[in-house]
Amino acid sequence: MWADTSVKLGNMFGAVAGFLGVLLLLFYLAGFARGRLSRRLAILFLLGPAVLLLLVGIVVPAVRTIYLSLYNEDSTKFLGGGNYTWAFGNSDIHQVLLNTLLWIVIAPILTTGLGLVLALLVDRLRGQAVYKSLIFMPMAISFVGASIIWKFVYAYRDPSQPQIGLLSQICMWLGWHHPPNWILSHPLNNFLLMIIMIWVQTGFAMVVLSAAIKAIPEDVTEAAVLDGAQGWRLFSNVTIPMIRSTIIVVLTTVMITTLKLFDIIRTMTGGNFGTQVLANEMYSQAFTEFNNGRAGALAVLLFLAVVPLVAYNVAMLRKEREVR
Known part of the structure; x- marks a missing residue:
């Protein structure tokens, strides 16, 4: 086992070293070029490796996935759109798509909303850097680590036994002596799992939105105050319009993260x-059911769902940059 691992590691490091060696050789040869040729070679040598890695790491696997989605489980029989028909006609997949839709609607909205509220509140406190660090800290934890933490929060035991789950114990303190098994209670369990995502991502939303709020020109705020805008009117008529593009960027970024959700569901x-959800179902079809065709179809659907969000996010960032 260790011998195979060492061979694989050796091959990997050898490939990386070879790639870097070729790059250095190309840069060395480019140094001898003069005139227009030097510019063209510089562009080729600088962009070439990036384009090559993009092709090998993204384009080729994407094409391969689309190809697999058109065949049966072992790619021996062409099915055309059969796997996609299965995806949209299977009641279990309908539940998967519904769960995914709930995640991408509820979790990003609550995350962004809570991040905005915290940004407004924390910015008014003394020692705001400390509070922001504490709120942002869950972002440093992986989704797997966060899920393990919350597994103890949702842990269930029979009411006659000592409780190790924080939520169950709180319920019993409050007089609810027969709390449910939280993870088994559908559809409540979906919303409880969303809390993990919200807990992790709220710090990101707060930091970005706080920076956007602080970037609002003071003369704009002062002019609004002189016109009589206070409290909610100032927030709704000045703050929100000025940071709308940032809110959308945060919202779509969290949506993209939610669409790719895998770790929380797999762990919990x-x-x-x-x-x-869709990403975990794709994994299950590929590595549990060993059906590459259906897994490929789900991967394509996931890709098609993410692309519009990414494109919109990029467009908003460009628009915001032009305004600045």
């Missing part, structure tokens, strides 16, 4: 108890 429930 494995996709059971009515909590399955």
Whole structure:
């Protein structure tokens, strides 16, 4: 086992070293070029490796995935759109798509809204850097780590036994002596899992929105105050319009993260108890059911869902940059 691992590591490091060696050789040869040729070679040598890596790492796998989605589980029989028909005609996949839709609607909105509220509140406190660091800290934890933490929060035991789950114990302190098994309770479990995503991502939303609020020109705010805008009117008529593009960027960024959601579901429930989402179903089809065709079809659907959000996000960033 260790011998195979060492061979694989050696091959990997050898490939990286070879790639870097070729780059250095190309840059060395480019140094001898003169005139227009030197500019063209510089562009070729600087962009070439990036384009090559893009092709090898993204384009080729994407084309391969689309190809697999058109065939059966072992790619021996062409099905055309059969796997896509299965995806849209299967009741279990309907539940998966519904869960995914709930995630991409509820989690990003609550995350962005909570981040905005915290940005407004924390900016008014003394020692705001400390509070922001504490709120942002969950971002340093992986989704797997966060899921393990919250697994203890949602842990369930029979009411006759000592509780190790924080939520169950709080319920019993408040007089609810028979709390449910939180992870098994559908559809409640989906919303409880969303809390993990919100907990992790709220710090990101708060920091970005706080920076956007601080970037609002003071003369704009002062002019609004002189016109009688205070409190909610100032917030709704001045603050929100001035940071609208940032809000949209944060919202779409969290949506993209949510669409690719895998770690939380895999760690907490494995996709059971009515909590399955698209990314985890894709993994299950590929590595549990060993059906590359269906996994490829789900991957293509996930890709098609993410691309518009990414494109819109890029467009908003460009628009914001032009305004600045």
